Amino acid sequence: MLQNQDITIRQADLANAIRALSMDAVQNANSGHPGMPMGMAEIAVALWHRHLKHNPANPAWANRDRFVLSNGHGSMLIYSLLHLTGYEISIEDLRQFRRLHSKTPGHPERGYTPGVETTTGPLGQGIANAVGMAIAEKTLAVRFNRPEYDIVDHHTYAFVGDGCLMEGISHEACSLAGTLGLGKLIVLYDDNGISIDGHVEGWFSDDTPKRFEAYGWQVIPDIDGHDIDAVDRAIAEAKADISRPTIICCKTVIGKGAPTKAGSHESHGSPLGSEEIAHARLELNWQHAPFHVPTEISEAWNARAKGEQSQADWSQQFEAYRSVYPNEASEFERRMAGKLPHDFDEKARDFVAQTAEKAENIATRKASQNAVQTFAGVLPEIIGGSADLASSNLTLWNGIEPVTATAGGNYIYYGVREFGMAAIMNGLVAHGGVRAFGGTYVMFSEYARNAMRMAALMKLGTIYVLTHDSIALGQDGPTHQPIEQLATLRLMPNMDVWRPCDSVETAVAWQVALEQAATPTVLALSRQNLSFQPRDNEQLASIRKGGYILRREQGQLQAVIIATGSEVGLATEAYEILAEQGVHVRVVSMPSTFAFDRQDRNYQQQVLPEGVPRISVEAGVTDYWWKYVGLEGACLGIDTFGESAAPDVLFEHFKLTTASVVNAVRELTAHGAGEQ
Numbered sequence: 168m169l170q171n172q173d174i175t176i177r178q179a180d181l182a183n184a185i186r187a188l189s190m191d192a193v194q195n196a197n198s199g200h201p202g203m204p205m206g207m208a209e210i211a212v213a214l215w216h217r218h219l220k221h222n223p224a225n226p227a228w229a230n231r232d233r234f235v236l237s238n239g240h241g242s243m244l245i246y247s248l249l250h251l252t253g254y255e256i257s258i259e260d261l262r263q264f265r266r267l268h269s270k271t272p273g274h275p276e277r278g279y280t281p282g283v284e285t286t287t288g289p290l291g292q293g294i295a296n297a298v299g300m301a302i303a304e305k306t307l308a309v310r311f312n313r314p315e316y317d318i319v320d321h322h323t324y325a326f327v328g329d330g331c332l333m334e335g336i337s338h339e340a341c342s343l344a345g346t347l348g349l350g351k352l353i354v355l356y357d358d359n360g361i362s363i364d365g366h367v368e369g370w371f372s373d374d375t376p377k378r379f380e381a382y383g384w385q386v387i388p389d390i391d392g393h394d395i396d397a398v399d400r401a402i403a404e405a406k407a408d409i410s411r412p413t414i415i416c417c418k419t420v421i422g423k424g425a426p427t428k429a430g431s432h433e434s435h436g437s438p439l440g441s442e443e444i445a446h447a448r449l450e451l452n453w454q455h456a457p458f459h460v461p462t463e464i465s466e467a468w469n470a471r472a473k474g475e476q477s478q479a480d481w482s483q484q485f486e487a488y489r490s491v492y493p494n495e496a497s498e499f500e501r502r503m504a505g506k507l508p509h510d511f512d513e514k515a516r517d518f519v520a521q522t523a524e525k526a527e528n529i530a531t532r533k534a535s536q537n538a539v540q541t542f543a544g545v546l547p548e549i550i551g552g553s554a555d556l557a558s559s560n561l562t563l564w565n566g567i568e569p570v571t572a573t574a575g576g577n578y579i580y581y582g583v584r585e586f587g588m589a590a591i592m593n594g595l596v597a598h599g600g601v602r603a604f605g606g607t608y609v610m611f612s613e614y615a616r617n618a619m620r621m622a623a624l625m626k627l628g629t630i631y632v633l634t635h636d637s638i639a640l641g642q643d644g645p646t647h648q649p650i651e652q653l654a655t656l657r658l659m660p661n662m663d664v665w666r667p668c669d670s671v672e673t674a675v676a677w678q679v680a681l682e683q684a685a686t687p688t689v690l691a692l693s694r695q696n697l698s699f700q701p702r703d704n705e706q707l708a709s710i711r712k713g714g715y716i717l718r719r720e721q722g723q724l725q726a727v728i729i730a731t732g733s734e735v736g737l738a739t740e741a742y743e744i745l746a747e748q749g750v751h752v753r754v755v756s757m758p759s760t761f762a763f764d765r766q767d768r769n770y771q772q773q774v775l776p777e778g779v780p781r782i783s784v785e786a787g788v789t790d791y792w793w794k795y796v797g798l799e800g801a802c803l804g805i806d807t808f809g810e811s812a813a814p815d816v817l818f819e820h821f822k823l824t825t826a827s828v829v830n831a832v833r834e835l836t837a838h839g840a841g842e843q
Contacts (some may be wrong), residue, residue: 177467178395181216182208183451184251184460184468186424189243190265190447191457192271194438198372199265199273202422202434203241206392207357208325210417213398214324214355215248215470218406222474223253228593229503230481232321233284233300237293238357239274240330240436241686246271249282251460251468256280258458267774273530277597277625285597286625289617291334292590294354297325298340299603301412301592302353302570302579306550309575311499316488318481318499321351322406326710328357330369332375336618341412345383348572353402357392359421365432376416385413392417410572426453433485488574498828502548503602505684514545522674523707526699531732534673536561539604542677543577546602550595552579553606553632559694560634562605585611589618589631596627602681604630609649609691610641612656619687623661624687634668636691637786638821639733645810654791656689662700663761666691666785668735669700675710679762686761691732695814698736700756713762714774718742718754719782725836726752727775728828730784738784741828751831757795780835786823801831 185208194197204211220232236245243264250256256270263269270280271303274288275430284300288292301323308319331337344352356375360367375378385408387401396418405413417683426446439447444608445717448454460468469795487725489496501508518541522534551569553562557580581588592603612619612633622629638648657664663686665676673692680688700717702710709715714729718739730738738754745752755774757763763771775781781800783792789802805821818824 173472177464178212180464181212181468182395183424183453184246184464185244185447186213186451187455188247188250188261188460189459190425190439190444192243192246192261194441194444195262195431195457196265199243199438200240200436201243201425201439202361202436203238203243203328203357204247205425205429205434206359206419206421206423207241207244208423209393209395210326210355210357210398210419211244211248213395213402214733215252216468217797218402219324219400220321220477221282221470222478223249223282223471223473224717225256226479228481229599230319230321233297233323235285235293235297235300235323235325235553236275236287237297237325237331238290239287239293241271242271244326245275245283247281251279251465253469253471254282256282256750262419262458285594286621287623288491290328290330290347291332292335292593292618292621294325294327295336295340295587295590295618296594296597297323297352297354299342299591300351301349302347302591302596303598303601305347306570306575309494310547313492313495316489317486318485323347323352325352325500326357327354329360329371330362332356332373332758333371336586336590339584339804340591341379341384342382343582343584343587344412345379346572347385347570348410349412354412354414355398355404355417355420356414358416358581359419361421361430361432361435362577363432363435375414379414383411383524385411385694387413387415390415390417391421391750392419426450454707480730499600505599505654507682508835511545511681515542515681519671519674519678519707523671523702525670526701527670528696528698529670530696531560531667531669531673531695532694534667534670535632535677535690535692536564536700537670538674538677539730540564542681546681548601550577550579550603552581552588552592552604552718554581554585554611555583556607556634559608560605562606562632570723579605581605585614586618589598589615589629590621591623593618593627593630596622596629597625602628602630604632606632606634607637608647609633609652610635610647611687612652615816619656620659620664622687626661627685627687628680629687630680631687631689632692633689635694636732636780637693638805638809638817639693639695639786639814640813641814641817648809650805650808651788653785654788657760657791662687662689663759664689664691665759666732667758668730668732668756669697671700671702671707672710672756676758679711679759693733695733697733700735700739710758711762712766712770713759713764714755714757715839716774717756719751721746722751724753724776724779725750726832727779727781728752728784728832729755729757729775729781729792731757732785734784734786734823737823737825737828740825741832744825744829745832750832750836782828782831783837784823784828786818786821801835803827803831
């Protein structure tokens with residue numbers, strides 16, 4: 168009995184160490200969310216102390232379990248766990264919680280904190296990221312595992328709260344997870360019935376178990392979230408079902424241990440206060456100073472020895488695997504390291520050159536499909552997909568293998584789930600070993616916007632194939648015609664937006680996108696055919712700089728026309744007419760302002776010389792382009808919503824024609840600007 172009692176006390180102390188560190192750090196920062204870490208402490212003990220396979224000494228170990236804290240506002244839970252289990256997170260780091268440049272920011276951020284797999288905080292996205300990680304594990308296992316060698320064999324765990332499950336993205340992602348039979352995905356639901364506004368009965372009355380049963384999940388309901396053994400058994404049951412994802416519904420008390428604020432929204436998002444914390448220490452029998460964890464409890468938590476042994480066992484198996492399957496072993500290591508094949512650059516350049524030789528007048532969405540066909544053969548780690556628009560986005564290629572409940576593959580039919588698709592893609596890339604792209608219309612990037620922003624924030628190389636990039640989609644009308652979308656996507660830090668004008672620029676855009684492992688890329692592509700633009704070798708090499716001289720002036724330069732996408736054709740036609748009229752202009756194609764803005768000042772001035780009037784031409788809002796043309800310039804675009812009509816009628820209606828470009832240039836040059 169004494170031995171059992173000692174075990175019980177030790178397990179309680181493991182949980183209380185989390186509670187104490189969490190309430191101390193939040194109080195010290197005078198900011199944060201103590202309630203969730205205190206309420207989920209026993210759940211964390213059950214998972215992290217008894218089940219989670221990880222190595223604190225090597226957070227990048229390929230076969231580690233992935234852990235996602237979807238309810239990321241409770242970030243002190245994961246910071247406490249990382250510190251206690253032996254990651255490079257010190258007590259001083261916990262003291263620096265929510266302070267500038269600390270390892271412990273207000274919400275978990277990938278890249279700041281060793282052991283944090285993905286940035287969470289916007290509720291619901293973490294569970295969607297976890298779905299992506301589970302898909303990555305599944306596809307990699309199919310590709311690399313061999314009889315007797317399960318080198319890819321790990322679980323993805325996610326903690327979620329009521330808020331995560333209220334968000335619509337949780338429906339999108341969890342529905343797809345059930346359809347795909349992601350048996351290595353295990354979600355632990357913190358069912359505490361509290362959100363910021365109070366008890367959730369008035370706004371969240373779903374029958375969550377039935378909801379997930381309808382998705383095709385294994386549901387383990389009515390678990391006491393403060394009973395470590397009960398949670399432990401539930402996790403074991405979840406792991407035993409390899410054909411379905413599992414949700415474990417844990418009833419908890421938010422802020423457990425806080426005498427007056429437990430079970431109340433008052434413990435959700437504010438420090439408990441010194442007096443409440445002092446009484447909580449008595450309640451929990453935790454008579455230790457702030458930020459102090461006794462040695463015996465720290466040693467009980469420390470997972471370094473166990474983690475190093477787990478990785479050593481796997482490494483031994485991997486070396487045996489290498490001896491039998493050397494090519495597969497090398498390929499696995501390359502992919503997990505995020506490196507391109509040694510011949511990627513050569514094959515990419517050959518493809519661009521071949522595209523230039525073909526000189527096809529095709530839609531850039533078709534040019535994109537040609538690029539995917541080539542690059543999927545060069546990079547087997549590519550996983551494509553579309554949000555129910557594959558035949559419109561042209562994201563399919565010869566050789567796709569759909570991911571299903573019974574098969575891994577390289578293509579995901581996401582269904583009408585733009586937001587879910589984008590967040591799942593983040594999980595795919597964050598897992599490692601895959602490169603993900605997904606397609607929808609430019610207009611519907613609005614649904615996916617926050618997940619795209621998270622990709623930029625996390626520096627993930629996701630690729631968005633966004634087609635139907637202008638009013639040229641025609642009769643579908645203003646609900647489907649993007650106007651402000653490209654401008655606002657360009658304003659997103661670390662988001663590279665390419666709007667290519669022909670097949671060659673599209674090929675280069677794909678090459679650059681695949682090279683950028685730390686930058687997400689938007690490919691904004693046309694529905695309609697676009698004219699091929701001839702180039703010399705210097706121009707071909709300059710495309711990747713984002714902006715370059717496509718047509719050079721034939722005399723003293725009088726104006727510069729900057730254009731993107733389909734409007735480059737208007738600019739080159741205007742160039743010919745103006746030349747015949749004795750007006751000497753330059754046409755600059757600027758498919759990527761992101762890339763152009765990163766060139767040195769000397770190159771930028773060579774392309775856009777100072778003192779020469781400039782005019783921009785793009786079928787979208789004009790506000791973005793003033794930074795390039797200046798107050799003395801002009802912007803041709805669309806500053807209203809679109810209309811429903813045939814494309815040629817719309818371009819005439821919105822005065823986006825060759826004649827409009829010619830007239831705008833003549834008006835600028837008539838004032839005598841730009842004389843050199």
